[in-house]
Amino acid sequence: MSEENEMSSFSILPEDCMSYIFSITSPKDACIASAVSMGFKSAAESDFVWEQFLPSDYQDIIARSVSPVVYSSKKELYFRLCDSPLLLDGGKLSFRLSKSSGKRCFMLCAMEVSIIWADTPWYWNWKTLTESRLNYAAYLMYKILENSYGLDSPSEASVKLVQQSMVQVEGENNNVYLKEPTLGQEGWIEFVPMPEERRDTWMEIELGEYFNDEGDEGDIQMQLLETELLHWKHGLIIEGIELRPKED
Numbered sequence: 057m058s059e060e061n062e063m064s065s066f067s068i069l070p071e072d073c074m075s076y077i078f079s080i081t082s083p084k085d086a087c088i089a090s091a092v093s094m095g096f097k098s099a100a101e102s103d104f105v106w107e108q109f110l111p112s113d114y115q116d117i118i119a120r121s122v123s124p125v126v127y128s129s130k131k132e133l134y135f136r137l138c139d140s141p142l143l144l145d146g147g148k149l150s151f152r153l154s155k156s157s158g159k160r161c162f163m164l165c166a167m168e169v170s171i172i173w174a175d176t177p178w179y180w181n182w183k184t185l186t187e188s189r190l191n192y193a194a195y196l197m198y199k200i201l202e203n204s205y206g207l208d209s210p211s212e213a214s215v216k217l218v219q220q221s222m223v224q225v226e227g228e229n230n231n232v233y234l235k236e237p238t239l240g241q242e243g244w245i246e247f248v249p250m251p252e253e254r255r256d257t258w259m260e261i262e263l264g265e266y267f268n269d270e271g272d273e274g275d276i277q278m279q280l281l282e283t284e285l286l287h288w289k290h291g292l293i294i295e296g297i298e299l300r301p302k303e304d
Contacts, residue, residue: 074099079108083134083158106130109158110137117151120144134158154301161300163197191267191302194278195260197295200235204291208235210248211282215264218275232261232280234292258295265302 078086078100086109090100099105107130111117114133118125121142127133134153141152141163150163194215200207213232231248251261263278278297282289 071095071099071102072104075102075104079105082156083109084156101129101131103130106134109134111153111158111160117142117144122147150296157301159301161298163296163298165296166294191265192299193265193302194263194276195298195300196234196263196280197254197258197260197298198234199258199293199295201291201293204235204289206287206289207292208233208237209282209285209287210237211280213261213263213280214277215266216277216279217266218277230262230264232263234259234261260298263297266299 074096078089081089083106086100086105090097110130110133114137121144123143125133125136125142127136135155137151137153138155141150143149144151148165150165152161153159154161196213210231210233212229214229233248233250236250249262251259254260263280266276276299
């Protein structure tokens, strides 16, 4: 059977059958399918398909938005959540979806980050996500002013799960740099991850990873400390901390 005949045979399936097939693929696959033919387009763009790509609690998430979320279809809502992060809980938290996978990404705003002489850990209440068994990472989003100082020394970063029993079950300490150091400077450490510039011009550095397993619930402790050289610091602007799937 030729490829054209195979396509014709598939396209005579009832639309609800095609919609079910597309719903168990991915957002990218559904978009590709909608460009094949008008029959595919109708099935691939149906609300049934795109609701499967949305979080199961998307209505609760929308209800927490500080501004109304207007959409005419579930596909439009999906891309609205990908391209325009929602401010939730009075602006303390932002939420978006990964466009390719539909996985959740969160950012804790700077107002919710405790910075007291660099010795207060940052906590984020963690509840089990719909997507289980995923590798998440926390990233500090920031900018450094031209007249900054004291920010090119290595810092110790970590991301740990603290359960109700106060037992830390995940995470390890990592050395990171907020600013790329000069070769040979005091405190310089080789083979340490350097910050990267994002498309939105903010810098980011990975603080650590957390593996989300089924049933995990507790507090996520995100911490960044510099307690060795104790230099005075100036010129650091923090946007927030983003928690997103490791592969994004």
